[in-house]
Amino acid sequence: MARPTSWPVTLRFLRPMSLLPRLKSRLERVWPTASLRTYLFAVMLLATLPMAVLMSVQRVAEIRGQQARIEEELAGSAAALAASVDRQLRSSLEGLEVLAQSELFQQGRIAALGRLLHGRPRGDWDSVFLLDRQGTVVLDTGQPREKAASEVLRRLHGQVLRGEAGVSGLSEQAPAGRWTAVAVPIVQNGQVRYVLGARMDESVWQWLSTTARRPGAAKAAVFDAQGRLLGASTASVPRGAALPRDAAAEMARAPAGVHRSSDVDGSAVYAAWRTGALSGWRVRVSVPAAPIDAADRRAIGTALATSGGSLLLGLLLAALVARRVAQPLRQLAAAGGAGLPDHVAVREIASLREALRAAREQDAAGHAALQAKAQEFETLFASSPVAMAFAQDPACRAIARNAAMDALLGPPGAAAADGVRMLHQGRELPPAEQPLQLAAALGETIAGLELELPAPGQPSTFVIAHAVPLRDARGRPRGALSAFVDISERKQAEERLRATDRQMALAQEAGHVGFFHYLFDADRLSWTPGQCKLFGIEALPVGRLADWLGRVAEEDRERVEREFWTACALRREKETLNYGVRRPDGSLRWLSSRVMLQYDASGRAARLVGVTLDVTDQVTTERERAQLIERAVAAQQEAEAASRAKDEFLTMLSHELRNPLSAISAAVDVLETAPSDSQVLAEARQIIARQTRNLAHMLNDLLDVGRVIAGKILLARQPVDLAALVQRVDETLALTGEAAGHPLHLRLQPVWVDGDPVRIEQVVTNLVTNAIKYTPAGRPIRVGVGREGETAVLEVQDAGMGIPPALLPRVFDLFVQGERGLDRRAGGLGIGLTLVRRLTELHGGTVEVQSSDEGSRFTVRLPAIAVPESRKDGTEPRARRRNVLVVEDNGDVLAALRAKLELDGHSVSTAADGVEGLQCLLRLKPEVSIVDIGLPGLTGFQLARHARAAGYAGRMIAMSGYGAERDAREALVAGFDAFLVKPVDGAQLRASLGAE
Known part of the structure; x- marks a missing residue:
């Protein structure tokens, strides 16, 4: 467990805000009052106990980490020793397999083989034996006079007869002593004829255990599959001894692991074991458990003692501090600020004494200031021009109003404040919802509330109402103060302005139109909101002529200025200017401004009045029409070009096909007419082969280019x-x-x-x-x-x-x-x-x-x-000869393909339809079957499905004249391993046959 960097980081998880109210409530019930000494004891416990627990947990984590490291080292040593044992056994098995390939076995010279084996071909072999299929000893260099095999050899003989190499357990048969044996089968004509094996002395496993890598004082041991000791790094353990039953049972449940158990001699150990993949033997690396357990107990005891000492010291310190603080506090509580001596041991308590004295003086000064403020408020309330009302209780039973409020609502005798009608957004407010009552009842501030005060036979009065609550010492509402500001004249002016704006907006929005006016002498330009909207700006009520022309699109600006000043120079009364405007959002709008010009007595332009229309839709429609015409012309030209390209391609294709076909036709005539021994026959065959390749290449290119362009390759x-x-x-x-x-x-x-x-x-x-x-x-x-x-x-x-x-x-x-x-x-x-x-x-x-x-x-x-x-050594896989079945309904293709395969050294069988092909395939079980897709009786796809369903596991190659990608996918789904397109290239065929 990782150690926290600081206590605030750790305690942050112990004080979520949502738990504080519940914790406080529970403490008040369980612990209503306590002394300062008790609180200090609690603080010391809270400060010390988590540290002690954390230190103990950390120490336990360190012990566990050390234990994990020991177990990891033991497991690594066990894995290395198991690998060494497997290598030793595999080396002996490989040596036996080499002897099994000896010419002496092939020639049946067993006596000569015995003389060879008496020389101990390997130093780790004690003796070599040879058993026949019935288990009779044919040769045994360790027990030459024995003819019957021992029980260990009989079990090993039965295992090897199943066609796999075998490894025995420990044998203690006299006179050979303790040994283990390995054996391999000798197969002749598809059957196991002999069993060749070698005995290995227990010293081999003793040497491996002694030289094995192991941590510190660890011990290494090798056990056979029955749990008997084969060799150990310590000589004190007797060979052949068995593990305790509980240790052996736990090792049998898993191929590898680490546990605490008993050793062969009964002592407690921490041990790692691993089971060999080749022999089923188990290796075990262990260390004594007693020293490790003692060190763990010492570490835990030290941590507990340290924690207890820290806790005791903290409690003593808390008691001392509580005594120095509690005594002067009791004196201060008994006599106030004057009850303490001048010297106090705790500075904070001395500061508290001075604060109590200062508080008394401030209370007196505050009371005097409050009296002055009250007098000032009464004067302001009575003389203020703002209508004000004051409620002295939350229910607003007693309300005081100033003269301005009486003038607004009427004299107090005519209508009380709670009887005045007030409307907000057309809804009449009941007395409980009026600003003064809401502020007094709810304790909320009401700000900026617009109200209508209707009066019979008179226009309504509009006011802005504000109300604030008055609170007592506990913060509860005890009344409210409200103020009304008359805004009737402003409301009337705003309504008149809105009516005018609505009329102008409706007139301009009706046709996407805007109006503008310009005085030449003053260079003063006025725009309506509709004109501003057309140009995409918020407002330009007053500006100059340059403000208008500067907003014209750059590509049209020079032309518009020229047309405008030309109209003025020619004293035209009317002129239409068409231009584009780039709006702030980047869009381009097309506008048409129609202006009327007025001139003074000297003929100079004096005044301009104009209207601007949005003609974007019209211009866009005209441009789209032009683009459609342009695209139609381009499409027609593209179609004509495609037609010409098609005609040229067909002409070129017919010419390219005629050339090889003409050559093939001429070569066929030569084959039919030339003498059989003529030299021209070979040339004709070469011409046919070459032109056939050209045709196949041409067709493959056509198919490939289509698939490549379509993205289907x-x-x-x-x-x-x-x-x-x-x-x-x-x-x-x-x-x-x-x-x-x-x-x-x-x-x-x-x-x-x-x-x-x-x-x-x-x-x-x-x-x-x-x-x-x-x-x-x-x-x-x-x-x-x-x-x-x-x-x-x-x-x-x-x-x-x-x-x-x-x-x-x-x-x-x-x-x-x-x-x-x-x-x-x-x-x-x-x-x-x-x-x-x-x-x-x-x-x-x-x-x-x-x-x-x-x-x-x-x-x-x-x-x-x-x-x-796989290619760094420069070797390439060699093709091997195979048994091949060819299923093809075209006799010429079948004969040619058979000849090609037989020239490559393969053994070839043939079938002419799907039914016959399936029968041959299931009967002959060829290594490779080449099947045409389009077969009578059964299609190639059906043949493949039936063959795979019947358990045929050989390689199947589909062959078709169609080269579409879907054909290849369907062939793979049906069970084929490869797909070839006719005519089949020899290199592709050899590659498909050679693939595994």
């Missing part, structure tokens, strides 16, 4: 070596022949990014193939990968003619292409660079282009990451 992120990926793209282009005639100069520095390897490879391929298109044959293409700070940089530079400046800002837009000749050697759909930019942005990167007459350079920047731990 999903990234399968993983650490990717950008340099290795560029190297693979180079090898692919060399294999397909796309880079023929263009040497690729690679400058690669290993750098890793977090991304989708397929999409990043798509970015690299599109940039390199784009460079190939626009680079003349024979010129090099440079590709570089490097790192700049926290950024991975990919650069692709061609040696073409560069990008025209007009095209450079739009080079990444959809369907934008560079200049092409009639041969369309640099053909394409104009979507590759769009894909590059969008895929790069999805990875959190950027792409930019720089162009000159010597070529163009595209630079891609992606966030770099550290080298993954």
